[in-house]
Amino acid sequence: MWSYLVKRLIQMPLVLLVVTITIFLIIRFTPGDPVQIMLGMQTSPEAEAALRAEFRLDQPWHMQYLLWVGDLLQGDFGRSIRMNTPVLQLLADRLPISLALALSAMIFAVVVSIPLGLIAALKRNTWIDYLATGYTLFGFAVPNFALAMILIYVFSITLSWFPITGIGSGASTAPGLWGVVQPYVLPAVALGTLQTAIFTRLLRSSMIDVLGQDYMRTANAKGLQPLTILLVHALKNAMIPFVTMLAIQFGYLIGIQVTIEHIFAIPGMGSAILSAVVNRDFPVIQGFVLVIAAFFMLANIIADILYGIIDPRIRY
Amino acid sequence: MAFHDASTPVAVEPNYDSGFRMAMRQLLRNKAAAAGLFCLLLIVFLAVFAPWIIPYDPTQIALSSKLHGPSWEHWLGTDHFGRDVLARMAHGARVSLSVGLSTVAFAAAFGVPIGLLSGYVGGRLDNVLMRLMDAFLTFPPLLLGVAIVGLLGADLTTVTLALGIVQIPVLARVVRSATLVVREETYITATRALGAGSWRLVFQHVLRNILSPLVVQITIVFSAAIVAEASLSFLGLGVQPPTPSWGRDLAEARRFMVDAPWMFLAPTGFIIVSVMAINFMGDSLRDSLDPRSWVRRAVTSRETPRASADR
Numbered sequence: 144m145w146s147y148l149v150k151r152l153i154q155m156p157l158v159l160l161v162v163t164i165t166i167f168l169i170i171r172f173t174p175g176d177p178v179q180i181m182l183g184m185q186t187s188p189e190a191e192a193a194l195r196a197e198f199r200l201d202q203p204w205h206m207q208y209l210l211w212v213g214d215l216l217q218g219d220f221g222r223s224i225r226m227n228t229p230v231l232q233l234l235a236d237r238l239p240i241s242l243a244l245a246l247s248a249m250i251f252a253v254v255v256s257i258p259l260g261l262i263a264a265l266k267r268n269t270w271i272d273y274l275a276t277g278y279t280l281f282g283f284a285v286p287n288f289a290l291a292m293i294l295i296y297v298f299s300i301t302l303s304w305f306p307i308t309g310i311g312s313g314a315s316t317a318p319g320l321w322g323v324v325q326p327y328v329l330p331a332v333a334l335g336t337l338q339t340a341i342f343t344r345l346l347r348s349s350m351i352d353v354l355g356q357d358y359m360r361t362a363n364a365k366g367l368q369p370l371t372i373l374l375v376h377a378l379k380n381a382m383i384p385f386v387t388m389l390a391i392q393f394g395y396l397i398g399i400q401v402t403i404e405h406i407f408a409i410p411g412m413g414s415a416i417l418s419a420v421v422n423r424d425f426p427v428i429q430g431f432v433l434v435i436a437a438f439f440m441l442a443n444i445i446a447d448i449l450y451g452i453i454d455p456r457i458r459y
Numbered sequence: 460m461a462f463h464d465a466s467t468p469v470a471v472e473p474n475y476d477s478g479f480r481m482a483m484r485q486l487l488r489n490k491a492a493a494a495g496l497f498c499l500l501l502i503v504f505l506a507v508f509a510p511w512i513i514p515y516d517p518t519q520i521a522l523s524s525k526l527h528g529p530s531w532e533h534w535l536g537t538d539h540f541g542r543d544v545l546a547r548m549a550h551g552a553r554v555s556l557s558v559g560l561s562t563v564a565f566a567a568a569f570g571v572p573i574g575l576l577s578g579y580v581g582g583r584l585d586n587v588l589m590r591l592m593d594a595f596l597t598f599p600p601l602l603l604g605v606a607i608v609g610l611l612g613a614d615l616t617t618v619t620l621a622l623g624i625v626q627i628p629v630l631a632r633v634v635r636s637a638t639l640v641v642r643e644e645t646y647i648t649a650t651r652a653l654g655a656g657s658w659r660l661v662f663q664h665v666l667r668n669i670l671s672p673l674v675v676q677i678t679i680v681f682s683a684a685i686v687a688e689a690s691l692s693f694l695g696l697g698v699q700p701p702t703p704s705w706g707r708d709l710a711e712a713r714r715f716m717v718d719a720p721w722m723f724l725a726p727t728g729f730i731i732v733s734v735m736a737i738n739f740m741g742d743s744l745r746d747s748l749d750p751r752s753w754v755r756r757a758v759t760s761r762e763t764p765r766a767s768a769d770r
Contacts, residue, residue, distance in 0.1 A: 154590070157590075158590070158593055158594045158597060159597075161591065161594035162594055162597055162598065165594075165595075165598075166606065169606060169607060169610060170606075170610065173610035173611050174610075174611075174612070280735060280738065280739075281731075281735070283734075283735075283738055284682075284731050284734040284735035284738060285727075285730075285731050285734075286686045286689055286690060286730055286731075286734075288689075288690060288693050288709070289689075289709060289726070289727040289730055289731065292709065292712075292713065292716070292723050292727065293727065295716065296716055296720060296723070300716055300717055395599075397599075398599025398600070398601065398602055399599060399600070399601050401601055401602060401605060401690075401694065402601070402690050402693055402694060405693070405694055406713070413601075413602065416602055416605060416606070417605055417609070417694060420605055420606055420609035420610060421609060423610070428606060432598075432599075432602065432606070435599050435602065436597045436598065436599070439597050439599065440597050
């Protein structure tokens, strides 16, 4: 297992190298000049040249890339051309919000999918199962931004239970803990519904798998309490694929928030990339994409590790 | 299809239909699949014949009839420019479906050969190709779309490119793992023994036998592309106005949610129904394209464990 892990960890920088070179190529070989966008049309050639030199835009792309990687290895992500703040500072502002949103979506997905998947597996081919299956089909089909609009229409506009915006602004409509949680509810539900569908389906099928195993019959024959059998013998085994999927999806959630951030005016990583793309703010795009890709890869590695820990049969 | 028929014990269920007809029969027997097929055909019909069956131009501004609710004249109401929402949905379907199709074509054009090569040749080539695919999989799909379309400018080509690139590794992986299995089958060895060249072997015999997982994966790519296109349009990065698109109409409807909820309900409904329809098709294609399931169904009870797949 350890040698496998080391291999994966060595692979990670290599994959990130491919990712960064690709994004670098896309950025540098597309039309649009950040300097021109920033300074506008009325500018002196000197000012333009100075700004270009400051952000090394006067050098060939491979030099830019090597210098960027060199800085990166020293912990320097560069500075935003547009806002003139360090990219690291922007990351420190945005990343916690994106993580909090991903986490809240995850909590929602887990809280809904465990009972739903469990009941669907236990009451297979009854109306409850069909209802659960119907829900997963809906979850797979509805895009998060469309669901967000439905939720806003029902819970914000019609019922006024939840605010439409509020994450990261500090302004809260409710006091105490609820004031912190409340603005996250609708975005989390909109973002996490796809994951509830994925998890429910996964748990249902792995639970059905486990229920058919020999050790279930043994547990029954031993005369164990049905609840003990269900929780200790069945659910614990059925959770193995579930937990690894949890890790993978968490990494994924950070990368797909952009539409949700857009609707709920959340200052997260997705909206930062969106505006950086519009303004051709190269250092911000590079840094943010790198961090998101790294998170995604880490999540996958953690999933593999968890797999090995939970299921002693797995050996790498 | 000869291989499939040969492996099917005819005694179980005497059937002299062709493989295609068998598959279609299986498909239609499933009510959900039939409903999905019906909805999909309806949307395709609407998209193809939109200019002839809907008496409104989706870009025609008529301020005198703006924000009208659903009525006999305007089945889905009108938007803030007085444009007919149904007409916009029908024309938007053209964008969604064509982006979906071209994304599938683009991803398959690269993903299928890569997967075949990787799985069939194996060894070092397999390792290099798959690590490269892994690297592409780490791109958050939507953000890569935002970056490519945002930087290159939005039109059908860039949107297709952006959505297709992230699907290449998905298809390549499915094709590769299916190829790994098929490669070891006796009939491949037999064909090789008969003197078939590698090209013929791979593109005729291997490809034909991995069609069913490939087709299923293609339906998943298709529905994912429709959602992704809508997402990009929603962010203002899809096809540009005045071309109607579901995602952009949804974004515009945000400002009129109180006064004209039909404006956001229409594109939402169209997206959900088309994605659901395609997913239903994919789910049942998985069963109906697999000849072994025809036998299994006849032998065992009607109840077969649902194969689970996640996007």
